[in-house]
Amino acid sequence: MSPRPYVRPISAREWVFRHPRYVRYMVREFSCLFIAGWTLLMVWGLKQLADGPAAWAAFLELVKTPASVAFHGVTLAFAAYHSVTWFNLTPKALPLQVGERVVPDWVIAGAHYAAWAALSLIILLWTL
Amino acid sequence: MARSNKPIVWGPFAAGGTLTAFLTPVLVLLMLLQPSGVSYESMHALAAHWAGKMLLAAVIFLSLWSAAHRMRITAYDLGLRADALVAALLYAATLACTGAAIYHLLRI
Numbered sequence: 001m002s003p004r005p006y007v008r009p010i011s012a013r014e015w016v017f018r019h020p021r022y023v024r025y026m027v028r029e030f031s032c033l034f035i036a037g038w039t040l041l042m043v044w045g046l047k048q049l050a051d052g053p054a055a056w057a058a059f060l061e062l063v064k065t066p067a068s069v070a071f072h073g074v075t076l077a078f079a080a081y082h083s084v085t086w087f088n089l090t091p092k093a094l095p096l097q098v099g100e101r102v103v104p105d106w107v108i109a110g111a112h113y114a115a116w117a118a119l120s121l122i123i124l125l126w127t128l
Numbered sequence: 129m130a131r132s133n134k135p136i137v138w139g140p141f142a143a144g145g146t147l148t149a150f151l152t153p154v155l156v157l158l159m160l161l162q163p164s165g166v167s168y169e170s171m172h173a174l175a176a177h178w179a180g181k182m183l184l185a186a187v188i189f190l191s192l193w194s195a196a197h198r199m200r201i202t203a204y205d206l207g208l209r210a211d212a213l214v215a216a217l218l219y220a221a222t223l224a225c226t227g228a229a230i231y232h233l234l235r236i
Contacts (some may be wrong), residue, residue, distance in 0.1 A: 003197040036195035050235040072160040079152040086149040120154035
């Protein structure tokens with residue numbers, strides 16, 4: 001490789017909308033903005049928790065505002081999309097072989113989906 | 129063999145990606161459905177225990193790190209080629225926010 005390879009300039013708008021596959025890729029990548037934003041909201045919640053019961057109650061009021069509810073709805077959709085794309089990729093990242101046989105992709109992804117459903121259900125039943 | 133810091137940044141990304149895939153949707157749903165169900169007493173009890181503190185700190189760090197790593201890659205994809213600067217800013221922000229979370233956890 002030459003020390004300074006030529007990189008053809010290409011704008012994001014030029015390639016992102018060239019194929020639906022690229023758009024789906026970008027949607028997946030943008031899920032990180034919502035997951036990070038929501039996690040930072042929870043860090044704020046920790047600060048309020050440390051400040052005492054009144055501050056925690058104010059935090060819960062903030063969570064119930066329409067803007068927060070809308071943000072949670074969008075975050076839920078993006079987070080679920082991240083989960084689906086992540087679990088669909090696990091057979092590629094963690095191929096499994098038992099003896100001579102290669103475990104099919106759908107078994108590995110399916111096991112992750114089952115564990116996801118079970119964990120979500122346990123947390124919901126335990127808290128609600 | 130060439131030395132690389134790739135495993136160091138990629139390890140927490142993979143761990144955080146898996147963690148957020150399993151955990152984030154249900155936690156967001158929980159806050160959406162019944163925020164009042166997350167009582168002060170139960171949250172305080174969780175954060176007061178040393179194991180709860182470590183759990184919360186680990187979840188926050190891994191979630192933020194995997195998101196930061198993805199933002200870095202996406203910034204490059206969208207044409208922002210100052211990768212070293214973007215990476216330094218995002219990873220530093222992750223460490224700062226995790227530090228803030230740990231600070232508040234230790235106050236509880």
